Amino acid sequence: MKAQSFTQARQAAPAAHHGHPHESARLHVAGEATYVDDIRELAGTAHAALGLSTQAHARIVAIELDAVRAMPGVIAVFTAADIPGTNDCGPIIHDDPILADGVVHYVGQPLFAVVADSHEHARRAARRAKVSYEPLPAVLDPLQAKAQNSFVLPPMQLVRGEPAARLAAAPRRLRGSWQVGGQEQFYLEGQISYAVPREDGCIHLWCSTQHPTEMQHVVSHALGLAANQVVVEMRRMGGGFGGKESQSALFACVAALAAARLRRPVKLRPDRDDDFMITGKRHDFHYEYEVGFDDEGRILAARIEMVARAGFSADLSGPVATRAICHFDNAYYLADVDIRALCARTNTQSNTAFRGFGGPQGAVAIEYIIDSIARELGRDALDVRKLNFYGGAGRDLTPYGQRVEDNVIHELVAELEADSAYRERRRAITAYNAGSPVLKKGLALTPVKFGISFNVAHYNQAGALVHVYTDGSVLVNHGGTEMGQGLNTKVCQVVAHTLGIALAQVRATAADTSKVANTSATAASTGADLNGKAAEDAARRIRQRLADFVAQRHGIDADAVRFADDHVHAGAVAIPFAECVQQAYQARVQLWSEGFYTTPGLSWDRSTLTGRPFYYFAYGAAVAEVLVDTLTGEWRLLRADLLHDAGNSINPAIDVGQVEGAFIQGMGWLTMEELWWNKDGRLMTHAPSTYKIPAAHDCPAEFHTRLFRNSNHEETILRSKAVGEPPLLLGFAVLFALRDAVTAVGDGRSAPPLRAPATPEAILDAIDAVRAACAHTAAEPQP
Numbered sequence: 001m002k003a004q005s006f007t008q009a010r011q012a013a014p015a016a017h018h019g020h021p022h023e024s025a026r027l028h029v030a031g032e033a034t035y036v037d038d039i040r041e042l043a044g045t046a047h048a049a050l051g052l053s054t055q056a057h058a059r060i061v062a063i064e065l066d067a068v069r070a071m072p073g074v075i076a077v078f079t080a081a082d083i084p085g086t087n088d089c090g091p092i093i094h095d096d097p098i099l100a101d102g103v104v105h106y107v108g109q110p111l112f113a114v115v116a117d118s119h120e121h122a123r124r125a126a127r128r129a130k131v132s133y134e135p136l137p138a139v140l141d142p143l144q145a146k147a148q149n150s151f152v153l154p155p156m157q158l159v160r161g162e163p164a165a166r167l168a169a170a171p172r173r174l175r176g177s178w179q180v181g182g183q184e185q186f187y188l189e190g191q192i193s194y195a196v197p198r199e200d201g202c203i204h205l206w207c208s209t210q211h212p213t214e215m216q217h218v219v220s221h222a223l224g225l226a227a228n229q230v231v232v233e234m235r236r237m238g239g240g241f242g243g244k245e246s247q248s249a250l251f252a253c254v255a256a257l258a259a260a261r262l263r264r265p266v267k268l269r270p271d272r273d274d275d276f277m278i279t280g281k282r283h284d285f286h287y288e289y290e291v292g293f294d295d296e297g298r299i300l301a302a303r304i305e306m307v308a309r310a311g312f313s314a315d316l317s318g319p320v321a322t323r324a325i326c327h328f329d330n331a332y333y334l335a336d337v338d339i340r341a342l343c344a345r346t347n348t349q350s351n352t353a354f355r356g357f358g359g360p361q362g363a364v365a366i367e368y369i370i371d372s373i374a375r376e377l378g379r380d381a382l383d384v385r386k387l388n389f390y391g392g393a394g395r396d397l398t399p400y401g402q403r404v405e406d407n408v409i410h411e412l413v414a415e416l417e418a419d420s421a422y423r424e425r426r427r428a429i430t431a432y433n434a435g436s437p438v439l440k441k442g443l444a445l446t447p448v449k450f451g452i453s454f455n456v457a458h459y460n461q462a463g464a465l466v467h468v469y470t471d472g473s474v475l476v477n478h479g480g481t482e483m484g485q486g487l488n489t490k491v492c493q494v495v496a497h498t499l500g501i502a503l504a505q506v507r508a509t510a511a512d513t514s515k516v517a518n519t520s521a522t523a524a525s526t527g528a529d530l531n532g533k534a535a536e537d538a539a540r541r542i543r544q545r546l547a548d549f550v551a552q553r554h555g556i557d558a559d560a561v562r563f564a565d566d567h568v569h570a571g572a573v574a575i576p577f578a579e580c581v582q583q584a585y586q587a588r589v590q591l592w593s594e595g596f597y598t599t600p601g602l603s604w605d606r607s608t609l610t611g612r613p614f615y616y617f618a619y620g621a622a623v624a625e626v627l628v629d630t631l632t633g634e635w636r637l638l639r640a641d642l643l644h645d646a647g648n649s650i651n652p653a654i655d656v657g658q659v660e661g662a663f664i665q666g667m668g669w670l671t672m673e674e675l676w677w678n679k680d681g682r683l684m685t686h687a688p689s690t691y692k693i694p695a696a697h698d699c700p701a702e703f704h705t706r707l708f709r710n711s712n713h714e715e716t717i718l719r720s721k722a723v724g725e726p727p728l729l730l731g732f733a734v735l736f737a738l739r740d741a742v743t744a745v746g747d748g749r750s751a752p753p754l755r756a757p758a759t760p761e762a763i764l765d766a767i768d769a770v771r772a773a774c775a776h777t778a779a780e781p782q783p
């Protein structure tokens, strides 16, 4: 195929609701896409490295930096004392020092920055500091923090109905404790910032961040500048996954500080180990629960306390815990509930956003509970799940008071159950396990319901700027950031669709705080919902001006002017878009516009944790089948079937990619990614050598992914639904398939206490527990 026919094929395809390739796909595979470290360095660029704390909690008695300064190539060393403004880069509560001041709170906390003529020189010099500490008691375990009443925020609690009375009255009850681990974002491109001093004390910052506006704020506060003196630019990230929502701030501030002080360009790119040691991760959660249910498995009341490892500071732990509370229901109606969340302060990295933002930790808990109920009753877990779904009279109100109005979980699960041949495979697996003493198979179907919108209402806004040039080509800038998720592609599709032109005519530029101001983080999966709407608004304004212009010229009604197929249609006349634009320019019509959008209908009462935090819900379900070696605890995912609701998808190709990627990332979190700190609080799993994420061979040989045929019942951008985070919860199916396989070691009734991540070690522990329980039952005298 000639290169040209590719372009022609793209031009022929409709702009929206079509699987166009990612806007940078060709640049990605050719190695030509520019990431921050690929920006050609300006003459005189210096390189920074950070010196890190070796203590989990200690008073700094002295920092000896002469040996650092004496190292080859060193230009300067900076500590907290060199920060002219405020030494803080916390996103909400201001408890995050840029450089440690007096006390260190975790192993890995940055103490100083050394700037040298090369990256290598800076790194070597950073190791030469002599720091003397006076140790303070360190808390490394969230449950220990809870015992000491040490939290970064006040406890949160959501109570509906009379959970205590209903629990006491329930015919059956289960109680227990459980835990899920944290997760390292492991973006392929690490944190990086490149700061360049500009005239009159201004700073230009290239920063790999999901939140350019926040970087503008923290840098201006740290340097004592006005916001209009700081420009942050971000073309693309090599992944963010939440890890660059707030925690790009420290790197931005240090690079900007050094650039401002030295009046030369400074780049800060920590290597992978330092990135792991410095930055926060997904919060690990520890649960204590009690559930009351009837003989069929219908939940009557539930109580749960969730303790999250916040780390040493608040960061985003508050909104993460809120989202966990608002997702404990997942797809289930819970009449009487008591949900508590505690953000434990520990002397470890400050945990932060990670795809799902506490939602996965909330929802996985109810899935574990339902799975346990099913095993207790000897029922197929799918039947117990269905019994508890939202739906039916009086069963559509979430614990936080929002009505579920767009519920499709019944149809969606029924479709997946049939397509994946769930029942037939269940029978086949039971037969297989009966004849296979060592290898055991497991099967699970888990549902997802995920709320879309920032749970902080004012973040739900976006702006865009669309330029139509006189040759008919279009440039769009918006408040969102591209991290591989295809946001720019979708926004370009929206603009092309609105103007009736080919996608190839529209280009997106870097996010830039000097173009669109006061942007929200690209997070909470709202990137396309918010920025797509803002860009549509801008494109519509231009389209209206063109329509008015054409209508006047041709003596017809502006409403009768249509924009399609690269043409402006005025009655029988079809003017090529570029020609129309040229004519409009000559007639002095404004050919560019801003656009703005706010999500309607949201409300939230932080004191009662009630309201309408979400504009709508996204749904999905997954079936996973695993094969476990019960002698080694090793396993394989044999087959996965995913069915996910992306509404009327703007780009089904990109959305399928998001669904599959999120599923695998969710599976990694719950099965193989294990964070481990030693007794001194040092993170020992700080590189791919010790921290295992899923690789290509962990994808199932049989992998079926489909988008559920749906449309958003709310008037979202082209009736699509957000897709970035919700499918991460599809990975639950793998964990519960593993639990199913482990259960098969025993009598099928005892629910094994399988912790997550379900590493081979955890699987073997669970198998031991099942065997012990069976031996115990067998030894009991029969009645």
Ligand code: MTE
Residues within 6 Å of the ligand: 238, 239, 240, 241, 242, 354, 355, 356, 483, 484, 485, 487, 522, 523, 524, 525, 526, 527, 528, 658, 723, 724, 725
């Ligand atoms: N996909 C890729 N390839 N890389 C990423 O970093 N981040 C996820 C998701 N999908 C991510 C991704 C997270 S955490 C979020 S919140 C959304 O993308 C953000 O983008 P969106 O709102 O435009 O979907």
Ligand code: LUZ
Residues within 6 Å of the ligand: 245, 316, 319, 323, 353, 357, 453, 454, 455, 456, 521, 523, 524
């Ligand atoms: N709320 C939310 C937030 O639901 N998702 C987010 O990513 C977020 N980030 C900051 C504050 N609130």
Ligand code: MOS
Residues within 6 Å of the ligand: 210, 240, 241, 242, 243, 245, 353, 354, 355, 356, 357, 522, 523, 524, 525, 725
């Ligand atoms: Mo995503 S965790 O909301 O950046």
